Amino acid sequence: IPDFWSWNQHEDPPGCGGDSDILDGGLQEVLDEHKISLRRRCEFVTEGTAAVGSGTPLNRIYTDLYITQGRREEVNTQHEVWQLETTSKMETLSDTPIKCQDIFKPLPGQDTHIRVVVTQGVAGIGKTFSVQKFTLDWAEGLENQHVSLVVLLSFRELNLIKDERYSLLQLLRVFHPTLQTVTAEKLTVCKVVFIFDGLDESRFLLDFQNNEVVSDVTQTSSVDVLLTNLIKGKLLPSALLWITSRPAAANQIPPTCVDRVTEVRGFTDLQKEEYFRRRSSDEELCSRITSHIKASRSLHIMCHIPVFCWITAAVLEHMLTTDQRGELPKSLTDMYSHFLLVQTQRKKEVLLKLGRLAFEHLEKGNLMFYQEDLEECGLDVREASVYSGVCTEIFKTECVLFQRKVYCFVHLSIQEFLAAVYIFHCYTNSNTEVLARSKNGHLDLFVRFLHGLSLESNQRLLGGLLGQTESGPEDIQRVINNLKMDTYSVSPDRSINIFHCLMEMNDLSVHQDIQEFLKSENRSDKELSEIHCSALAYMLQMSEEVLDELDLKAYNTSDEGRRRLTPAVRNCRKARLVLIEKIYFRQSRVKRRQHDGDAHSSSPLQYFKIRVFATHCEIVASALKSNPHLTELDLSENQLKDSGVELLSAGLESPNCRLETLRLRRCSLTESCCASLASALKSNPHLTELDLSVNLLQDSGVELLSAGLESPNCRLKTLRLSHCRLTESSCASLASALKSNPHLTELDLSENQLQDSGVELLSAGLKSPNCRLKTLRERDLILNLDLFYSSFRLRDCSLTESSCASLASALKSNPHLTELDLSENQLQDSGVELLSAGLESPNCRLKTLRSVEGWSQS
Numbered sequence: 043i044p045d046f047w048s049w050n051q052h053e054d055p056p057g058c059g060g061d062s063d064i065l066d067g068g069l070q071e072v073l074d075e076h077k078i079s080l081r082r083r084c085e086f087v088t089e090g091t092a093a094v095g096s097g098t099p100l101n102r103i104y105t106d107l108y109i110t111q112g113r114r115e116e117v118n119t120q121h122e123v124w125q126l127e128t129t130s131k132m133e134t135l136s137d138t139p140i141k142c143q144d145i146f147k148p149l150p151g152q153d154t155h156i157r158v159v160v161t162q163g164v165a166g167i168g169k170t171f172s173v174q175k176f177t178l179d180w181a182e183g184l185e186n187q188h189v190s191l192v193v194l195l196s197f198r199e200l201n202l203i204k205d206e207r208y209s210l211l212q213l214l215r216v217f218h219p220t221l222q223t224v225t226a227e228k229l230t231v232c233k234v235v236f237i238f239d240g241l242d243e244s245r246f247l248l249d250f251q252n253n254e255v256v257s258d259v260t261q262t263s264s265v266d267v268l269l270t271n272l273i274k275g276k277l278l279p280s281a282l283l284w285i286t287s288r289p290a291a292a293n294q295i296p297p298t299c300v301d302r303v304t305e306v307r308g309f310t311d312l313q314k315e316e317y318f319r320r321r322s323s324d325e326e327l328c329s330r331i332t333s334h335i336k337a338s339r340s341l342h343i344m345c346h347i348p349v350f351c352w353i354t355a356a357v358l359e360h361m362l363t364t365d366q367r368g369e370l371p372k373s374l375t376d377m378y379s380h381f382l383l384v385q386t387q388r389k390k391e392v393l394l395k396l397g398r399l400a401f402e403h404l405e406k407g408n409l410m411f412y413q414e415d416l417e418e419c420g421l422d423v424r425e426a427s428v429y430s431g432v433c434t435e436i437f438k439t440e441c442v443l444f445q446r447k448v449y450c451f452v453h454l455s456i457q458e459f460l461a462a463v464y465i466f467h468c469y470t471n472s473n474t475e476v477l478a479r480s481k482n483g484h485l486d487l488f489v490r491f492l493h494g495l496s497l498e499s500n501q502r503l504l505g506g507l508l509g510q511t512e513s514g515p516e517d518i519q520r521v522i523n524n525l526k527m528d529t530y531s532v533s534p535d536r537s538i539n540i541f542h543c544l545m546e547m548n549d550l551s552v553h554q555d556i557q558e559f560l561k562s563e564n565r566s567d568k569e570l571s572e573i574h575c576s577a578l579a580y581m582l583q584m585s586e587e588v589l590d591e592l593d594l595k596a597y598n599t600s601d602e603g604r605r606r607l608t609p610a611v612r613n614c615r616k617a618r619l620v621l622i623e624k625i626y627f628r629q630s631r632v633k634r635r636q637h638d639g640d641a642h643s644s645s646p647l648q649y650f651k652i653r654v655f656a657t658h659c660e661i662v663a664s665a666l667k668s669n670p671h672l673t674e675l676d677l678s679e680n681q682l683k684d685s686g687v688e689l690l691s692a693g694l695e696s697p698n699c700r701l702e703t704l705r706l707r708r709c710s711l712t713e714s715c716c717a718s719l720a721s722a723l724k725s726n727p728h729l730t731e732l733d734l735s736v737n738l739l740q741d742s743g744v745e746l747l748s749a750g751l752e753s754p755n756c757r758l759k760t761l762r763l764s765h766c767r768l769t770e771s772s773c774a775s776l777a778s779a780l781k782s783n784p785h786l787t788e789l790d791l792s793e794n795q796l797q798d799s800g801v802e803l804l805s806a807g808l809k810s811p812n813c814r815l816k817t818l819r820e821r822d823l824i825l826n827l828d829l830f831y832s833s834f835r836l837r838d839c840s841l842t843e844s845s846c847a848s849l850a851s852a853l854k855s856n857p858h859l860t861e862l863d864l865s866e867n868q869l870q871d872s873g874v875e876l877l878s879a880g881l882e883s884p885n886c887r888l889k890t891l892r893s894v895e896g897w898s899q900s
Contacts, residue, residue, distance in 0.1 A: 069228050073191055076220040080192065081181035084174040104175055105317045107168045107348070108307040109161070111138040111149070140304055142172040143185040146235075146282055156301045158273060158283045162292040163306030165409070166349030166453040169286040172306060173239050176284075189282075190232040193218065197244040198410065198448055200265055204245055210259040210268055210277060226259050234281040236272065241287035241294065243410055248294050250274065273299050308346040317351050322359065331358045338372045339584065340545065349453045353381050360384050374487075375494025375546045378459040379503045382436070390507050395421050396437055397464025400457040404488065409457070411449040423447070436460070455487060462491035466508050479532070486539045494546035496521060522549045533657045534579060534608045541577040552577045566598055575603040582610035588671045589614035608658060611665040616674040619662065659686035666693025670700045678707035678733070687715035694722035694729065702728055707762075708736040713743030720750030723758060731760040735790070739763065741771040748775035752782045759785055764792035770800030777807030784812045792863070798845035805848035809855045843873030850880030853888060861890040 087100045138149060146156050163169050173194065179185035180192050195217055203216070211229065214221050224232075246266040256263050256271045259278060271277035273285075273295060285295065292303075309317060314335070318328045335341050335354065344350040357380045361370060371377040382393070399411060399419040408415075413423050436456055437449065451457040479485070494500060501508050522544060544552055556577045559568055570578065575597070582589055592614040594604040611617045659682060665672055682690075687706065693699060716739060723729065739747070744763065750756055773796060780786065796804075807813060846869060853859065869877075880886060 069224070069232075072221065072223055073232075076191065076218065077181045077183075079218070079220045080177055080194065083194070084178040084181065087171065087174065100171070100174055100178055103317070103320050104171065105309065105313050105320060105348075106141065107172060108310050108313065109140045109142060109145075109172065110305050110307060111140055111302065142176045143179055145176065145284055145302075145304065154301070156282075157275065158295075158300050159285070159302045159304065160292055160295060160300050161284065161286045161304045161306060162289045163286075163308070164347065165288055166347045166455075167306045167308045168348045169306050170239055171348070173237050173284070173286060177237065186235075188233065189235050191234045192237065193234060194237045194239070196239045197242075197246075198240055200238075201243070201245045201410075201448075203265060205264075207262045207264055208268070209262045210256075210272070212262070213265070213268065229259055229278070230280075234278065236281055236283045238269070238283065238285045241285055242291035244291070244294075248273075250296055250299065275299075309348060309351065314345050314351060317348065318355060321355055327359065327362060330362060331355065334358065334370055340374055340542070341372070341377065344374065344455075347453070350455070353377070353453075353456075357381050357384055373494055373546050373548070374455075375459075375491050375497070375500055376503075378455070378491070379495075379500045382459070382463075383503055390505075392421075393460070393507060394464055394467060395419050397460040397467070400451065401461035401464050404457055404461045404485070409450055409454065413447065416449060458485075458488040459491050462488050462495055463504070463507065466492060466495045470508060486536065486542075489539065490542050490546050493521070493543040497546075497548060499548075522547060534576070534606045534661060537572075537576045537606050538580045538609065540573060541580055544573075553581075556581055566596065568598060570597060570599040570603055572600060572603045572606055575599055575606040579607050579609040583613045585613060591616040591618070593618040595620060605658070608661050611662055611672065611675075612669050613671070614669075615671050617662075617665075617672065618676040619658065620676065620679045658682070659689040663689045663693035666690070666699045666701060667696040668698060670698050672699075672701055674703040675701055676703075676705040677709060678705050680709055682706070682709040682711070684712055684715035687711060688718045691715075691718035691722040695725045699726060700728050701726070703731040704729060705731075705733040706737070707733050711737035711739065713738075713740050713746065716743035716746035720746050720748075723747075723750030723756045724753040725755060727755050727757050730757055730785075732758055733760075733762040734766065735762045736765040739766040739768070741769055744768060744772040745775045748779045751779035751786065756783060757785050758783070760788040760790075761786060762788075762790040764790050764794070766794060768794035768796065770795075770797045770803065772796075773800035773803035777803050780804070780807030780813045780815060781810035782812060784814050787814055787858070789815060801845035802848040805852040808852035808859065813856060814858045815856070843870045843876065846873035846876035850876050850878075853877070853880030853886045854883040855885060857885050857887050860887055861892075862888060863890075863892040865892050 085100055087098055087103070145159050145161070148154050148156060161169060161172070176185070177192055177194050180187070180189060193214060195213075199217060208216065211224070211226055214224065214229075246269065248266055248270055250270050250273075253267045253270045254263065255276050256267055257276050268277065272281065273283060287294075315328075315332050318331050319325075322328055331354070335345055341354065345354060354377065357377060358370065361368075361380070371380050396419075399416065399421065402419070403409075403411060403415070416423050437451055451460070479489070495504075495508065541552060552573055555574060559565060559570070559574075559578065560581070562568060582592075589610065592607070592610050594607055595618065597604060597607060599607075608619060611619065658677075658680065662675070662677070666675075677690075680686075687709070690704075694701065694704075711734065719732075719734075723732075734747075744766070751758060751761070768791065776789070776791075780789075791804075808815060849862075853862075877891075881888060881891075
């Protein structure tokens with residue numbers, strides 16, 4: 043890569059701005075014309091409107107977004123609004139804000155070349171605005187002037203030539219006609235930035251393993267092949283690439299091909315206020331809007347999304363500046379109902395057809411629609427004025443390549459709301475469809491809207507759109523009661539949606555109960571229902587105050603209730619998440635969800651327990667990645683299995699994790715989990731205590747674990763491995779760890795069959811000058827596997843006097859050892875005499891020696 047690509051220079055490199063040594067005059071003229079074209083394309087933005095080239099000046103309303111380096115893995119598997127609600131207040135210690143203009147610039151102290159950047163963020167969060175701002179600033183000569191050429195391409199446009207073949211040079215000319223005269227030779231001397239916006243809208247299969255290699259900008263191929271070769275650096279390797287995507291689609295690109303991952307978090311609280319100020323010069327109006335949003339938690343959270351700020355502003359400005367009376371909307375359903383009313387002027391027939399389109403494609407997961415999709419729902423695409431005049435702000439039409447129109451809703455939540463309106467209408471007109479609750483939560487917001495539409499106030503707002511409903515107050519109350527009694531076996535995060543449904547129905551009783559509960563001094567006397575626990579979990583994790591300790595056993599509730607409290611781990615300092623295995627549930631429901639032929643499901647109860655604890659670990663792993671306050675975690679007595687610990691280890695490796703103490707006693711673990719734990723020890727310098735007692739780790743597991751202990755990044759001070767079916771085979775690797783790890787001060791090897799030979803190996807480690815061990819416990823017992831998970835301990839001793847000589851030698855050379863537990867071993871008199879020689883050494887600093895009376899008279 044040419045030296046002029048270095049971003050570490052304080053001055054522009056040679057050849058910038060069209061210097062004649064790099065760019066000839068003819069090419070510079072073409073590039074200047076291209077800048078003018080891009081400026082015209084990006085200087086105006088349309089917050090929901092369809093017309094291209096008109097709208098609001100970008101620089102007038104653009105508000106800096108909160109963009110951070112890195113991403114949170116959990117956003118790939120969660121509904122976008124759901125993850126926004128659960129993580130909106132979690133600011134991580136390693137967050138590094140980046141301005142969009144600096145997207146390719148290394149951070150201070152970094153000396154790396156950033157070629158490929160992937161920026162992810164939920165729908166409507168501002169990814170496209172960031173791209174437009176970067177492009178506009180370059181086109182206006184304000185930023186990044188060492189770049190010769192910016193090529194802006196959207197996957198929405200690229201989809202239209204999916205089955206055609208182009209060279210990279212032809213592709214540029216098709217989408218940017220101002221570049222018609224640019225030749226291959228001229229392109230190679232340009233400093234090019236390619237921006238590919240909206241990977242989540244791509245209909246290409248990006249095969250990074252099997253696609254042919256293309257290295258010539260004049261070589262024709264399919265668009266997906268050109269893309270993969272550009273990303274891999276085979277084609278025009280000097281070019282920089284910026285790719286934006288919603289979270290679920292971002293993992294299409296292999297991490298090895300990406301130099302930087304950033305995430306658009308949307309607006310901070312201050313940026314929300316700035317956005318409203320930029321929209322209007324009326325300070326009093328802005329103040330009223332801001333105050334109202336802060337008073338409603340759900341609205342305040344949603345306003346992290348710029349598009350929702352626009353929706354909110356449109357509704358509240360209309361209500362506050364007209365003679366319209368009535369209470370301002372507080373729930374999402376209420377807000378969207380007003381929005382629909384303000385924007386559509388009650389065009390019922392068109393809205394219901396749009397609602398049908400919204401629902402049918404919501405089920406399929408489609409966000410983009412084409413002419414044939416609209417026609418299937420009875421929408422006449424020739425009547426463009428209907429959509430641009432009536433549904434301008436809800437359903438936007440974009441004319442892209444070859445004037446073919448692509449349709450989409452402004453935001454996923456708009457699609458979900460219209461889908462709910464359509465289904466509610468079908469229900470009230472006896473055209474009912476059976477709705478299954480989705481497994482991944484992608485219909486959760488849709489379900490909230492359905493419940494909110496059952497309120498008479500929202501039905502009155504939408505007039506005849508919903509049809510004639512016969513539901514009275516008693517029907518609404520029955521729905522509310524059913525929600526409160528719902529014990530549906532979904533994840534704790536998902537069960538919080540039931541609480542949200544109640545809020546959408548304006549039932550504040552659960553919320554008020556929890557507020558009273560949090561204020562009360564005798565909380566253990568208050569019995570909490572399952573819906574109370576879901577609400578409490580939500581309120582605790584969204585609280586501005588960090589909870590000191592979350593102990594599930596401290597709450598007076600059912601086992602299912604304790605499970606629903608788990609999400610509160612995202613906002614606490616210490617957590618004891620011991621779940622009782624006997625979880626009550628309706629067996630018929632479990633059977634319906636039991637996978638046919640599942641090897642784990644020897645019984646419905648066993649399958650359900652496995653699924654419960656897997657979900658448990660997913661939530662805790664999420665907390666480790668997002669909660670830097672969490673320093674102590676006790677998951678003992680849970681059937682986590684190795685798969686659960688692998689999930690936890692991914693959280694431990696997160697740069698945001700600050701956990702110091704992890705207890706996994708009696709969690710049904712085997713040697714299979716030790717590789718992932720070792721990896722966590724290598725990357726996490728904060729973990730100082732690890733308890734793995736009463737798990738079937740065996741020697742092979744401890745050997746894997748020792749590799750992590752030997753890492754220079756490992757700061758573990760206490761390691762408990764009692765009752766882990768270890769033999770002398772594991773002692774060599776532990777001795778090696780003792781020699782190389784100066785931080786380990788306590789090692790518990792009680793109730794393992796180490797034998798004398800194992801202790802001799804350990805003693806070699808104790809003699810090392812690097813060893814700082816202060817406590818060693820070796821009550822050496824042989825375990826019966828049938829009793830492994832019971833609370834019994836067998837009094838069958840294994841050590842003899844043979845091990846005492848090596849221990850005495852270690853006592854003479856190790857001035858750090860202060861506690862030694864040799865209880866229940868057949869040391870005999872001769873063994874104690876050997877130990878005494880070590881105790882008499884001036885180097886010995888032993889303070890505590892444990893044994894059992896009656897072993898000897900020495």
